[in-house]
Amino acid sequence: MPTARIYQRPKNAMQSGKARTDRWQLEYEPAEPQRPDPLTGWAGSGDTRGQIRLGFPTMEAAVAYAEREGVAYTVVPAPTKTLKLQSYADNFK
Incomplete structure (x- = not known):
């Protein structure tokens, strides 16, 4: 699987x-x-799934696709976005 x-x-x-x-x-x-390939030295494998990247508008759509196709999945949560709020004058302190 x-x-x-x-x-x-x-x-x-x-x-x-x-x-x-x-x-x-x-x-x-x-x-x-x-x-490594013996002739060229490039890294490769026989697994063609490594070339596939599918894009989805939402996480729920991606999970629904994985469940529909029978793919075991792990969801990596999005990192929290932190804003560094400072004024222009702080650049000259």
């Missing part, structure tokens, strides 16, 4: 925008470890 994890995408650290951070992802756990 395949296993998956459901999580909310984090904000990109290189940009200030928050696009697509409200969407939830379903990502399959690897069934076998990656091993």
